[in-house]
Amino acid sequence: MQVTAKDIYSSIEAIRQKSPVVHNITNYVVMNNTANALLAIGASPVMAHAEEEVEEMVNIASALVINIGTLSERWIYSMFKAAHQAKKKGIPVILDPVGSGATSYRTQTARELIDNEPPTIIRGNASEIMALHDDKAKTKGVDSSAAADAAITTAQKLSEKYNCVVCVSGATDYIIEGNQIIKVMNGHPLMTKVTGLGCTATALCGAFAAVEKNYFMATAKTMAVMGIAGEMAAEIAIGPGSMQMLFLDKLYLLKEADIEQHLKIDDL
C-alpha cells in the first residue's frame, strides 16, 4: 500500500471542495486550535457536547471526533450517545484517549468507549495507546514515555480486536491496521512545545476520514500532512508562539509540491 504526495493532495482537494462538517466533542484546552486547524485544511468544524443535541449534530456531520482531554460525567454520557449515533449513521468515529494511563478515570472512560462503540480510528502517543490495553503502562502527564515498540504491539491487538485503525504518534508516527504498518517520519521537535497538536492531528483525521473511506490511508495522510506543515512552520518559527501561528498558515497554504518535497513515509 503506497501513499504518494499526489494521493495526499487529492484528499486535501476533496476536503477543500466538500468542506465536510466535522463534529468535535473535545477538551477545553484545544477547542480553538482544532477548530482553526479544521478550517485551515478546508473542513467545517462544529463543537457540541450537550446530550440534548449531539445526535442531531452527528446527523449533519461527516465525521465525529471524540477527545477525552477534559472529562466530566455529562460529557462522557454525550460521547457515548454521539458515538452510538455516528456508528448507526455510518460516519467515521475518531478517538483521542488524551491522558489515558494518567488517571484511572481516563483509562476507564477510553476503554469503555472502545468496548461499547469501537471507533474507526484511535490516535494517541505510545503511553496512551498502551494504557488502553496494558494495565502496567505508565503515563507522565499527557506526554509519551513508553517505547514505541511496545505500543505498536498493543496497537496491533487493539486493531484486530476492534477492527479499527490505530495511530501511535511520536517522533515517528505508526499507523496500524491488523498487521499492516505505515511509518510517517515527518514532523519537528518544536511541535511538542505547542499544546494540542496531537489533538489537532486527531481532529484532522476526522476531515480526511470524511473524504477517504480507506481509513488506514486517511490516517496516514493526516499524519503526513501534520508533520509536513509542522516542518514547514518550524523552518521559520522562532519559538512555540510563532510555531502555533505558522502551523495554521502552512496547513492552509499546503501545495502538492510541498508534500512531494517533504514527504518521508515508509509504506512497505
Add this chain to the structure above:
Amino acid sequence: MQVTAKDIYSSIEAIRQKSPVVHNITNYVVMNNTANALLAIGASPVMAHAEEEVEEMVNIASALVINIGTLSERWIYSMFKAAHQAKKKGIPVILDPVGSGATSYRTQTARELIDNEPPTIIRGNASEIMALHDDKAKTKGVDSSAAADAAITTAQKLSEKYNCVVCVSGATDYIIEGNQIIKVMNGHPLMTKVTGLGCTATALCGAFAAVEKNYFMATAKTMAVMGIAGEMAAEIAIGPGSMQMLFLDKLYLLKEADIEQHLKIDDL
C-alpha cells in the same frame, strides 16, 4: 442616517476612555479570542456563567453578551437569569444565536431567549437569523448558506416584533431596525477561515453599545470596525494563523484615518 469615519472613531475613543465592562456568557471555543478583541478595542471583558454570580456580574457591567455556541442546561439557566437582570438594570443585551438551525436545542434556546428576554441586538449569519423565525431554514454547521435576502425579511420581522436591532452578517453585513437598513461592505474572505470572528463581532457590539445608546448605529459601527480591521490584517497575513494574530493588532492600532480610507458603508 449617516455613519461617518469620525462617528465610528469617536465611539472607539469613548470605549478606550471609559473601558466599559462587557460581561460575556459565551462558548468555550472563542472565549480567549473575544476577551482579547474586547481588550484590543479598549473594553474590559469579564467571562462568568455560574448562576450564583451572573446577576452580580451584570450589575458591574455596561453590556451583556450572550452566545449559545456551546450550550448546556446550567448555562442556559444562567443566560436567562443574566439577561433578565441586564434588562432590569437597563444595559444592552447582545445575542449571538450560534448554530441556530443546526440543532433544535439551539434553535429552541435562541427563540425562548428572544421571546422571554428580547435582546437589544441580535447578530448572526443568514441561516442562523432565518432559523429564529422560519422553521424551514437549514444550517450547514455554523456557516451560512441561506440567501441574505430571505434573512433580511426575517430580520425585519424580528426587529419589529421584539423592538431590537438585527444584524445579518456575511460578505455584506446588513444592520436592520424596523424598515431601516445599513449595509457594511467591509471585510475579507480570509476572516471566514479564523474561528470565532463572528462571535468576536457580537462581543464588540457589546463594547460599542456600552458607549452609544443608538443601538442601530452602535451595531453598524461595530461591523464596519470588524471589517476594516479584517481587511487591514488580510493585507499582510499569509494565512489564517497570522490573520488571527494581526486582526487583534489592527483592532488595537485602529486610527480615524484607517477608517476613513477603508469604510464602505451604504446608509441611505
Add this chain to the structure above:
Amino acid sequence: MQVTAKDIYSSIEAIRQKSPVVHNITNYVVMNNTANALLAIGASPVMAHAEEEVEEMVNIASALVINIGTLSERWIYSMFKAAHQAKKKGIPVILDPVGSGATSYRTQTARELIDNEPPTIIRGNASEIMALHDDKAKTKGVDSSAAADAAITTAQKLSEKYNCVVCVSGATDYIIEGNQIIKVMNGHPLMTKVTGLGCTATALCGAFAAVEKNYFMATAKTMAVMGIAGEMAAEIAIGPGSMQMLFLDKLYLLKEADIEQHLKIDDL
C-alpha cells in the same frame, strides 16, 4: 535575600531538565495560553477538573495551580479535593483568586479555599488581594483599581495568618512573606492588553515552585521572568496579537544574559 539573574536562570534550567508536571484547575479563557506558557518554560502542563480524577492527577504532579476565573459548583468541589490532596502529598498549591471582589461568589470561594486549604502562594492584582481580607474592597471587573499600598498591608496579614507567600501584581509586583518584601519592576503596559497573562504568571509560579522549595524566591523568580519575557516581546510586538505570540517565543528562548540585562528587582 538577593535574587540574581544566575539564580533565576538556574531555576529555569531545573524546570527544563525535570519537566515537572503542573496540574491546573483553571478557567476556560486561559487554558490554552497557560498550557503553552508552561510548555515554553519547560514544564509539563496537565489540565483536569473532574472530581473523579483530580486526586490521582495531583499524585503525579509536582505542583497544583487553582484559578477561580470561571467557577461552577462542581469545579469548586474539585478544587477543594485537589488542594487537600496536594497538601497531604506535600506539593505546593498556587491560588489565583481571579475576580475576587467582583462577585461575592468568587470572594467567598477564594476565602473558603484559603481558610480550609491554605495555599503555598497566592497571586492576584491589588483589588483581588484586598478582597480576600477587606470587605470594603472594590473590583472593577478583573482589573486592579485599588492602591498597591493597601493591598500590601492585606497581603502581609494573609501571609502571616496562613503562612503563605502573597504576590500583589501590577506595574510593580510585590512578593510578600511575613514582613519581607521583594519588588519586581519588570513588565510592560502592553501585557495588560493580552488576556490571561496574570493567570499565566500564576501557572508559572507552579513550575518554579516545583523546582525551588523556597517559595518566596520561587514567586519572585516567576514574576521577574514574566516581566522580562513581556518586555522583550513588547520590544518587537506591534499590538496585543503579536504580543501574545511573541511572549511565548521569548519565554521559550530566555537566556541568562537576557535576564541579566533586563532584571529590575528590589530585594533589600
